[in-house]
Amino acid sequence: GEDVEQSLFLSVREGDSSVINCTYTDSSSTYLYWYKQEPGAGLQLLTYIFSNMDMKQDQRLTVLLNKKDKHLSLRIADTQTGDSAIYFCAESSGGSNYKLTFGKGTLLTVNP
Amino acid sequence: DAGVIQSPRHEVTEMGQEVTLRCKPISGHNSLFWYRQTMMRGLELLIYFNNNVPIDDSGMPEDRFSAKMPNASFSTLKIQPSEPRDSAVYFCASSREPTDTQYFGPGTRLTVL
Numbered sequence: 001g002e003d004v005e006q007s008l009f010l011s012v013r014e015g016d017s018s019v020i021n022c023t024y025t026d027s028s029s030t031y032l033y034w035y036k037q038e039p040g041a042g043l044q045l046l047t048y049i050f051s052n053m054d055m056k057q058d059q060r061l062t063v064l065l066n067k068k069d070k071h072l073s074l075r076i077a078d079t080q081t082g083d084s085a086i087y088f089c090a091e092s093s094g095g096s097n098y099k100l101t102f103g104k105g106t107l108l109t110v111n112p
Numbered sequence: 113d114a115g116v117i118q119s120p121r122h123e124v125t126e127m128g129q130e131v132t133l134r135c136k137p138i139s140g141h142n143s144l145f146w147y148r149q150t151m152m153r154g155l156e157l158l159i160y161f162n163n164n165v166p167i168d169d170s171g172m173p174e175d176r177f178s179a180k181m182p183n184a185s186f187s188t189l190k191i192q193p194s195e196p197r198d199s200a201v202y203f204c205a206s207s208r209e210p211t212d213t214q215y216f217g218p219g220t221r222l223t224v225l
Binding site for chain 1: 116143145154155157160162167168203205207210211213214215216217218219
């Protein structure tokens, strides 16, 4: 079945860039998403990219998609302490586009 | 615009008790999803409704779990009887169409003692 893998932890200093990586297995994925979850809160959609795109930029966020390697990354420029959260990568399965498969999440810790 | 609303936010109950979780999707959204989040298994889709009809319930763990959507603005997820292994955060999400972006509620943290 579909699988999405992420590293579990990332620690950066305030002001540095953060890069969170994700790999997926479903070659028919249509959309790939990044969600953010702060402690005790629900998932907040950060951004998404359509599978025929290579890059998408939205203010401090840059998403890169390498479809050949099935690799997705989220870059956060000028990382702030408020960016500390768990970041989930998700893909919508080709056959059932409503079905999101999530990675386990990457805990981003931003140190002052 | 109000987002997805879930209640209660926290629920503590004893094994064997019935638990009912509630969700109000975003107005105008025709698709509703129930997810469960645990440390071990991450986020799993339990059931998906489209236009109030259950379309995919393949993720529902067992017969103790049931979900209903009596109208476009309300859904429930019921566990009866509850067991300690059901302890998790349960999220409801909705989208305008099935393949559109899903917007999540704040979740219900369930603890079964």
